[in-house]
Amino acid sequence: MKYAYELKMKVRDYECDMEGIVNNANYQHYMEHTRHEFLLQAGISFAEMLEQNIVSVVARITIDYKTPLRSRDEFVSCLNITQEGIRYVFRQDIYRASDMKLAAKGKVDVVCLVDGKLSRCPELEEKLKAYYPEA
Numbered sequence: 001m002k003y004a005y006e007l008k009m010k011v012r013d014y015e016c017d018m019e020g021i022v023n024n025a026n027y028q029h030y031m032e033h034t035r036h037e038f039l040l041q042a043g044i045s046f047a048e049m050l051e052q053n054i055v056s057v058v059a060r061i062t063i064d065y066k067t068p069l070r071s072r073d074e075f076v077s078c079l080n081i082t083q084e085g086i087r088y089v090f091r092q093d094i095y096r097a098s099d100m101k102l103a104a105k106g107k108v109d110v111v112c113l114v115d116g117k118l119s120r121c122p123e124l125e126e127k128l129k130a131y132y133p134e135a
Contacts, residue, residue, distance in 0.1 A: 001078075001093075003078040003079060003080055003093075004038070004079060004080050004081055004131040005034070005037075005038040005041065005078065005079050005131075006076055006077070006078045007033070007034045007037050007038075007076070007077045007078075008074060008075070008076050008077075008097065009030060009033070009074070009075055009076075009077060010072065010073070010074045010075070011069050011070065011071055011072055011073045011074075011075065012071075013071050013072075015071075016070065016071050020070055020071065021068035021069065021070055022068060022069040022070070022073075024063075024065060027063055027065070027094060027103075027104045027106070028061060028063065028106075030075075030077050030094060030104075031061075031063075031077065031079075031090075031092045031094070031104075031106050031108060033077070034077040034078075034079055034092060035079065035090055035092075035108065035110075038079060038081075042127050042128060042130075042131065043127055044124065044127055044128075049123075049124075052123065053114065053115045053116070054112055054113070054114050054121055054123065054124070055112065055113045056088075056110050056111070056112050056113075056121075056124070057110065057111060057112075057113065058108060058109070058110055059087065059109045059110065059111045060107075060108070060109040061106065061107070061108050061109075062106065062107050063104055063105070063106040064104065064105045064106070065103075065104050066101075066102045066103055066104060066105060067096060067101045067102060067103045068103065069094075069096060069103050073096055073097070073098070074096075074097035074098070075094055075095060075096050075097050075103060076094070076095045076097055076100075077092065077093075077094050078092065078093045078094070078095070079091065079092045079093075080092075080131075080133065081128060081131050081132065082132055082133065083125065083128070083129075083132060086111055086112070086118065086119065086120050087109045087110065087111055088109070088110040088111070088112075088124070088128065089107065089108070089109055089110075090106075090107070090108040090109075090110065091106070091107055092105070092106040092107075092108060093105050093106075094106075112124060
């Protein structure tokens, strides 16, 4: 599958539970870090957005866990983005780098509060539209 953005990372020992596998909550951290790096690469700054009274917030997250990652595993965190109404929908996959086996699959819905009100954000839409899949 082709992705709008990919980021390589490595599991750190403290992210693992007593069974020696990555604790489930850390996959959400991996996905969040990937989204933040993607947005920076797309020229989107949370600080600048905040100055304009624009706050992006996660409205919903679902994660399906497929294959566990273990300490020191390298992995690739990938994402695609679409817009559905006022929601920005990130579809994110995490693959173990050694064999590209799917470790986790997530869907993250993000919305914007502009001047404290849930609404569309033309500034964000303009910067992100280049990453939407072609219709």
